[in-house]
Amino acid sequence: MISTLMSQLNPSTSARTTNVSAPRIAFQGERGAFSEQAALQLLGANIKLVPRLTFDTLFTSIAEGLADYILAPLENSLAGSVHRTYDLLVESDLQITAEVVIPIAHHLIGCPGATFEQITTVESHPVALAQCERFFNQFPEIKRLATEDTAGSVAEITESGDQTRAAIAGARAADVYGGIILREHLEDHSENYTRFVLLSSEPHVHERTNKLSLAFKLQHLPAALHRALAPFAHRQINLLKIESRPVKGLPWQYRFYVDLEASVNDAEVVVALDELRSCADEVRLLGCYKAHEF
Secondary structure, three states: OHHHHHHHHOHHHHHHHHHOOOOEEEEEOOOOOHHHHHHHHHHOOOOEEEEEOOHHHHOOOOOOOOOOEEEEEEEEOOOEEOHHHHHHHHHOOOEEEEEEEEEOOOEEEEOOOOOHHHOOEEEEOHHHHHOOHHHHHHOOOOEEEEOOOHHHHHHHHHHHOOOOEEEEEOHHHHHHHOOEEEEOOOOOOOOOEEEEEEEEOOOOOOOOOOEEEEEEEOOOOOOHHHHHHHHHHOOOOOEEEEEEEEOOOOOOOEEEEEEEOOOOOOHHHHHHHHHHHHHOOEEEEEEEEOOOOO
16 A cells, blocks of 8 residues: 555655665654554555654655655644644644544553552543543543543553553554553544644645645735635636634734645646636645545
């Protein structure tokens, strides 16, 4: 699978990584994190995983020579957009080259030998804790503790050996750190998915691309957003997502992030982008890539 994807992104890079070494994929979090699961689902097992502690260090991985690609979460179907990813992406020169969507299943993981009845504290990332509210309402005596990372929480509790501590994370974290799953599927909603994007220092547009992500900034004028989107609406180009984020250093100025069902291989899309540039203060193409297939 990885050779197919890499050949779509860059045939020469694919040949080098296949023949010499596996491509290095950086992700935020510890081994066993959902990001690691997403990388393996997208690219297969023939990759070298590079855990990075924070999103800021993640986005410097390629420039520092530590990774060939970056895999970053962009949005969750329940929690919404990962704003730090959007901010760092638009500040960088990185390009989205692929995406993958994975289901998020939260499990209660304890130390070897532990039982559910022993648990007094559950640790995990704040988003994971918030997505398991029904569990905590059912067991109000259990204290929740927010940490930096789901998989990292499993690593800490298994290393401690404290059988009163447990963590909420994916099943892979239990395998990586030798924990045991005490309860499965703690998530409040089964329709819980996270969308990840593969980032590269160079754009890789191939013939099968069908999704376009971009960001643009407009002046505060009546109907400015209408004029910006009109070139796509007139050509029946489907708008998949739109949201705004504050522009750093410019109070009350906003940047719009847009996903379109489109490809820069389409001449009509190219014309629409030119029309957008004529009415926007700034346009940044974030990537043109193949949409995840459900």
